[in-house]
Amino acid sequence: MSDFAQTVKEQADIVKVIEGYIRLRKAGAQNYSGLCPFHKEKSPSFSVHAVRQFYHCFGCGVSGDVFSFVGKIENVGFPEAVRIVAGKCGIPLPKREFSSPEEAAEARQRAKLLELNETAAAWFEEQLRGPEGAVAREYLTGRGLTPEGIKTFRIGYAPDSFNALRDRLRGMAGEDLLRLSGLFAWKEQEDGSQGSIYDRFRKRVVFPICNESGRVIAFTARTLETGDKAGAKYINSPETPLYSKGQVLFNLDKAKSSIRKHEFALLVEGQMDCISVYLRGIQNVIATSGTAFTEQQVGLLRRHTAQVVVNFDPDTAGANAAEKSIALLTEEGFNLKLVTLDDGLDPDRFIRERGVEAYMAALRGARRQSDYLIERARQMFPGGSAEQKVKAMNYLLPHIRRLPERLARDQFAADASQKLGIDSAVLREELRQAALKRKDHVESRSTPLTEVERVLLRALAITDPDDERSRRLAVEALAQQPTWFEHLGSYAALQALAQRQAADPMDAVEDQEQRALLAETLLAETKPPAETEVQSAIQEIHERALEHRLRDLRALIAAAERTGDFAELAILTQQKLELDRALRQLQDPGPRQ
Numbered sequence: 001m002s003d004f005a006q007t008v009k010e011q012a013d014i015v016k017v018i019e020g021y022i023r024l025r026k027a028g029a030q031n032y033s034g035l036c037p038f039h040k041e042k043s044p045s046f047s048v049h050a051v052r053q054f055y056h057c058f059g060c061g062v063s064g065d066v067f068s069f070v071g072k073i074e075n076v077g078f079p080e081a082v083r084i085v086a087g088k089c090g091i092p093l094p095k096r097e098f099s100s101p102e103e104a105a106e107a108r109q110r111a112k113l114l115e116l117n118e119t120a121a122a123w124f125e126e127q128l129r130g131p132e133g134a135v136a137r138e139y140l141t142g143r144g145l146t147p148e149g150i151k152t153f154r155i156g157y158a159p160d161s162f163n164a165l166r167d168r169l170r171g172m173a174g175e176d177l178l179r180l181s182g183l184f185a186w187k188e189q190e191d192g193s194q195g196s197i198y199d200r201f202r203k204r205v206v207f208p209i210c211n212e213s214g215r216v217i218a219f220t221a222r223t224l225e226t227g228d229k230a231g232a233k234y235i236n237s238p239e240t241p242l243y244s245k246g247q248v249l250f251n252l253d254k255a256k257s258s259i260r261k262h263e264f265a266l267l268v269e270g271q272m273d274c275i276s277v278y279l280r281g282i283q284n285v286i287a288t289s290g291t292a293f294t295e296q297q298v299g300l301l302r303r304h305t306a307q308v309v310v311n312f313d314p315d316t317a318g319a320n321a322a323e324k325s326i327a328l329l330t331e332e333g334f335n336l337k338l339v340t341l342d343d344g345l346d347p348d349r350f351i352r353e354r355g356v357e358a359y360m361a362a363l364r365g366a367r368r369q370s371d372y373l374i375e376r377a378r379q380m381f382p383g384g385s386a387e388q389k390v391k392a393m394n395y396l397l398p399h400i401r402r403l404p405e406r407l408a409r410d411q412f413a414a415d416a417s418q419k420l421g422i423d424s425a426v427l428r429e430e431l432r433q434a435a436l437k438r439k440d441h442v443e444s445r446s447t448p449l450t451e452v453e454r455v456l457l458r459a460l461a462i463t464d465p466d467d468e469r470s471r472r473l474a475v476e477a478l479a480q481q482p483t484w485f486e487h488l489g490s491y492a493a494l495q496a497l498a499q500r501q502a503a504d505p506m507d508a509v510e511d512q513e514q515r516a517l518l519a520e521t522l523l524a525e526t527k528p529p530a531e532t533e534v535q536s537a538i539q540e541i542h543e544r545a546l547e548h549r550l551r552d553l554r555a556l557i558a559a560a561e562r563t564g565d566f567a568e569l570a571i572l573t574q575q576k577l578e579l580d581r582a583l584r585q586l587q588d589p590g591p592r593q
């Protein structure tokens with residue numbers, strides 16, 4: 001680790017940094033816990049050790065220091081993680097260093113693309129204020145947007161031109177980067193080459209899409225043309241090195257603090273719905289941008305809350321998207337409620353026409369997902385004939401099976417059978433079976449560590465010179481009698497710790513699984529073990545090593561007897577006698593002097 005990284009690590013508080021991504025609760029004198037952002041779970045098994053400054057998940061086994069966490073969650077390499085943590089802690093960055101030329105080139109490219117997007121966003125805003133933007137301003141006013149609202153969301157206007165933005169950005173970057181930015185389009189030539197670039201967004205109202213840190217990474221643009229020339233109502237930036245549609249939640253950057261405060265997120269379909277609701281003071285609102293939820297989006301959201309109120313458009317497309325999102329969010333252990341607005345209104349129109357109070361009331365009246373789905377089943381298969389009931393049931397069964405908790409599945413099944421008026425014993429049995437087992441059950445890891453190994457790990461991880469004697473005992477035993485320890489599951493971690501140079505024990509163990517064993521032990525630690533504790537742990541391990549050897553000898557003796565190798569048998573029997581004696585001696589050393 002470079003000096004700079006070391007400095008950052010010393011100054012950063014891992015609890016604060018991780019709290020920037022997920023909710024943590026105090027779980028002990030030195031520990032915090034929360035839902036793991038790296039695997040699906042409903043009860044928290046992710047822990048952060050405030051004193052030793054590392055995290056560990058008892059569910060999926062990930063562990064590491066502040067840089068490893070940031071690297072994993074932001075999906076960046078070590079140098080970038082160091083920079084991000086430094087930024088969060090307000091530590092000034094030294095001149096940039098990269099581990100490889102490729103990495104340096106990639107970082108330069110990303111920085112340049114961010115700069116292009118930012119410049120474009122500012123330029124679109126400027127165009128909206130200019131004379132050409134009149135038509136767009138009129139449209140936005142008509143949709144109830146105030147100048148402040150427009151400023152908050154940095155809404156802009158792309159003028160009716162093929163080269164205005166291109167000319168603005170040309171001096172900033174080469175043609176290759178401009179093509180990568182997603183801001184331009186071009187025609188494929190007959191000879192296979194790429195034609196010259198032109199502005200992708202023309203005569204459209206432009207909404208920037210930001211990443212979680214609030215940087216502009218893409219745009220969505222609504223046409224102002226009508227008739228044949230209009231094209232698609234909305235067009236988006238294509239996938240770029242900065243932007244991938246399924247990996248962004250619209251407005252999460254602005255909504256996240258409010259989501260945490262209110263402990264739920266309001267999920268709407270369209271960006272306009274989201275903007276409209278947010279600007280009227282309901283700030284924990286995010287949008288999927290008209291598609292069903294993806295797993296990456298679930299991952300983004302999980303860091304902030306496990307409760308979602310879904311308010312999608314009531315049309316069929318909306319209901320289908322809602323259903324897919326419900327399915328995914330349920331599987332991922334979210335607690336869901338659903339809102340259906342009166343008269344088939346979408347959130348934007350509803351809140352504009354009926355006001356924020358009425359909308360809040362609708363949110364308070366959100367139905368549990370089971371009620372929503374049962375209602376939907378009844379609408380889809382009306383009439384109440386036996387055949388329709390079977391269809392309704394078949395529609396509901398997969399939803400029931402998806403619920404992670406047995407109790408919730410039971411309740412759902414009971415509600416369905418009651419509300420659909422199911423009296424058939426066969427159907428009831430099927431519902432019961434659906435409630436009985438979940439589709440895919442996530443096993444929690446069990447630890448292979450024994451108590452004595454924990455004592456040794458804790459002793460070897462000692463950093464306080466006052467407790468150095470406990471540590472020395474363990475180090476010496478490992479150095480002098482390595483064979484006693486060889487068969488232990490944590491042997492590699494024990495060795496690495498015994499020989500460690502690094503000040504931080506977590507840095508000494510490189511193997512990920514071995515480090516997880518150490519993390520798990522240190523999280524449960526209260527204080528370092530006393531010398532006597534270490535001594536008796538070593539003795540027990542010695543005993544076990546002898547027993548281990550004894551088992552081997554018995555097998556060898558049995559084999560020698562079978563083959564009639566009497567010379568070998570004599571030697572083995574002698575060894576066994578000595579071993580028996582050593583073991584007895586160890587277990588009962590007689591009166592002390």
Ligand SMILES: [Zn+2]
Nearest residue numbers: 036039057060
């Ligand atoms: Zn995990």
